[in-house]
Amino acid sequence: MGTSATYQSIDTNAGSPSPRAITIAIVAMGGEGGGVLADWIVDLAERAGYLAQTTSVPGVAQRTGSTIYYIEIFPEASAAAARKLPVFALMPVPGELDIVLASELMEAGRAIQRGFVTSDRTTLISSTHRVYSMTEKIALGDGQVDSKQLIEAGATAARVFVHRDFERIARETRSVISAALFGALAATGALPFSRAQFEDAIRRGGVGVESSLAGFAASFDATLEPIAQQSNDTAKHSLKVGVQLQPLAARIESQFPPASHAILFAAVQKLADYQDVSYASTYLDELAVIRDVDTKNGNGAFVLLSETARYLALWMSYEDAVRVADLKTRDARFARVHHDSRAGNSELIQIKEFLHPGVEEITDILPAGIGGWMRNSGAPRKIIEKFAHKGRIVNTTSLFGFLQLYALAALRPLRRKSLRFREEHIRIKQWLAQIVEVAKQNYPLALELAECPCVVKGYGDTHIRGRKSFDTLMSTLPKLVHSSDSARILKICRDAALADDTGDKLTAALRELPA
């Protein structure tokens, strides 16, 4: 629905003997300019021979919270004929809305939830972009809701459903979402007014007329065009690598099952980029044993191999100061920042990094011996602490700033000798060994075990907390390995570790464990 341009305007006499008002709700978030859109609609209607009324409920709800603007319009002619003024309602009635405009997809969902969108009469126009809720944003992992379900609900609930990324259209035309939604409204023909009448309302509005008209036009057209097919994620996993990695590619294709190829191709590129080609090749060596144990104990889907491969690659490419400096000094990154800054040709941009290396980050990259000594013994540690107690701001676009980071990145060849490298690879070996052991007796548990590194994230304290949780999870294995639903329990504990950043939920989950 809504994809083909079969929009019809509203029959104001549907079902009732006397004319009734056309009812319009704008569901938005405070500060998004829903008021501007409401004013345009009122002005449009009043100039086109309609009586109009709009109401809203401002107040603190305007501070980025959900809010509703409600409009009713009524043909002046019918009022004149009756020699009476219509009595307008001040709030939307569930099931009685002709048009609902949603500035964001979850707000469209909210309108559906409140019963404002019904298949007998409602034209629902919603932007498909997401402004994420706090709940979605503060999750330690992925807390996003499913946009697909919201769009499907819109399609079932509405009479006509127009859904496009109006936020993108607005951005591309340097306009505002109100203008884009106004354009879509015009295109649906849900209101008995011409495009010219809509555009005149924008002109009379007087603010940002040109950009608003551009946004209006762009979304008017987009609404009438069928929806462009989304490119799906497989593009993300391309099965191509550069010349340097051809031998490894050949090895992957000959020695590893196709089910794992997407991840392996991505992994060897990441590791070669991170360290060098031989590092990527070591990675494949490490995985051979996992492949074999999966072949023996798995169901042929090679999930164990794929997931182990994913987390092994991420683990082997742990973010140390060298890696960070390397990534921050690349020209591709400079280009990206320049693009995002929307700087014009005559404008200069400066990039200032907010860095705060602690004692750990510094000793991490030192040769194991020195690093260990400095980290643990009092005096030298004090010295580094002095140096590292304050965060620093490095201007990567300045000569001095860039050289600092570039020099740091140049330590990459020495990484194999570094303290952190040794520590991480000891832990990696232990983890891999455990996967093999467990897989032999309890394959489902091994699957969960393979995903456990996902609790280790971030830098500094966040990273230390994550590593603690990981160790805790590992320590539960002996208890679990023989119990029947051990896999489920380990997953519960792993999710608990990601449920807060204090570790309380994990501790609680562990108390539930069978003794």
Next chain:
Amino acid sequence: MAERFFTKEVQKLYLGQGQEFRGEGILAVTKALLQSGVSYVAGYQGAPISHLMDVLTDANSILEELGVHFEHSASEATAAATLAASVNYPLRGAITFKSTVGTNVASDALANLASGGVMGGALIIVGEDYGEGSSIMQERSHAFAMKSQMWLLDPRPNLPSIVQAVEQGFALSEASNTPVMLELRIRACHVHGSFVAKDNVRPTFTLKDAIEKPSRDPSRIVLPPGSFLHEHEKIQKRWPAAQKFIQEHALNEWFSDGAQDFGIILQGGMYNTTIRALELLGLSNAFGDTNVPLYVLNVTYPLVDDEIKRFCAGKRGVLVIEEGQPDFIEQNINSILRKADIQTKVHGKGMLPMAGEYTAAAVTRGVFEFVQKYAPEKIDREKLPAVVRPASPSSTQPASNVVSQVHPRPPSFCTGCPERPIFTAMKLVERELGPHHVACDIGCHLFSILPPFNIGATTMGYGLGWASAAALNTKETSKRTISFMGDGGFWHNGLTSGVGNAVFNQSDNVLVVVDNSYTAATGGQDILSSEAINPIRTTQLSIADAVRGVGVKWVRTITRTYDLVAMRDTLKEALTTKEKGPKVIVAQSECSLNKQRRVKPQLLKLQKEGKRIVRERFGVDADTCTGDHSCIRLSGCPSLSIAPNPDPLRKDPVATVLESCVGCGLCGEVAHAARLCPSFFQTEVISNPTEWDNFKARIAGTVIRFLQRRTNRRLAGITA
């Protein structure tokens, strides 16, 4: 400088006899005041009547032409006391505030005013902040009218009715020597409509006359024996006078009386909703031509007994549509009918919900049940509206599908809000010193109780942040409590109720005054400590000086709340210092909403003039972000969001900074103070760079590009 400017709308206040006024309900009220020959207006801003105050501010020149005095009162109590000018002089005065919270504050003065009564018309315009969009406890202003015997107008929510209510309100007040309350619901305040204007009236008796020829009447003063006489006067003189005026001027309205042997009695404010309910049930057309008798109470207190009896006599039953509880009107009607021995059945709460907003859906259900009982044949069951139709799976299914996908979206701190870093600092302090008891106040800072901060235990009213921690003050522990107060609440009463109280009672606890230069939550109005130079108000006074003035020794001022380290360390010092006695931290930075509105145009202008401008914003490097989102949990900025992870191996979304970023700098400060991650960077875009800028950029650029080419050589041939 308020959040909204009405300079254009204000011109409408000049409209004369017969011209059409189009605009917001609250603006219509302003015009009505001028048409009524008002002499003075005072009030305290707050939704839904903030715009009334803002309009008057922008209209000050017009007011002066008409000899009208306008004040931003220090509090609602001040506003109410201002009405004393109408006790001894024939001066019409109006005050306005948010209700019931404002009426709570005002009630001492209002009670005294109502006791002695008034000579000039005294109008109290209350914005009834009830139902959807409300930010306060759900109560009724009705109770205040009853307890002090002030009359309460609740006009039909259309501009002509509202304007008429203002004009008749003054007349009623004068006819009955009683202050009159005019209740406007949230949507009525913001309703867009039109009415035919009249000429503005310059009062014949002016403030000047009152000041130059003072007069007094001891019998109007609340002191025995006067106070006892006042009570009898209310019952014997003013009440009957009011009822007489209401009847003679037909303030209440009758529709289709006699059409049925049942009918509806409703508050004026519920009229449009009731008509829509009847229309949906096929009992009215869009113009309100209904065949169900309606008795519309544009005056909800006092009721006119004779009118109630007349409407109910000969009817089997009536439905009372009275929003809010307790059901004062319904009880009153029952007692009137009982005493008159009229057997008409009274329905109300029961068919309608006892508590909660009377939405169109709720009223439609109530009216449906009522008509079902008395004349079921009048409703076409084939054409029932959705809200009374028995729910079918097909109709409810889409709604139930989305429930799990829709999260609550409460208001929160705006992008760049200077209050956010204060609570980020609190989180960091919490990590070191553990949780503290935190007493909150009224204002944007109350959003701290929501995720991601989850800070704050109570809120007891505007300016009462520190007062509400008063009991938690004992020598048995060295641990301290923290209270919050906004600059608005501070000047409203917090200086005495909180700071003075803490000094006098030798508190050892901590107060943080959030000083953002405006009463931000009410729409950015100026106060004593505002930085802005306001032509009609005195500003730029120091909160820290005021606090020292009442005897606080330990006072610290943070002039940049975004300085997270300073904020954190000052909080820590306040909580741990050996020094005894109350401790006050004044945390200053301008409200971002107002700052952006102020600064943006200036920058654009300078840029056009070719001046060197630096635009700042923040960013996150997606390839070093590991997607743990701890930065978001310490900030909650609307501009700090999540985005798909570009790394095919990673499953979790990365943090990202949206274009709405205003470059306040908190992200960077958090990354530093909490040692989060190296992914944050600040971009400075320099417009109209100087020669020196360009020179440095050229040199650096050459070297940088050379070295980057070396890196590229290493990476060549890794990706296809």
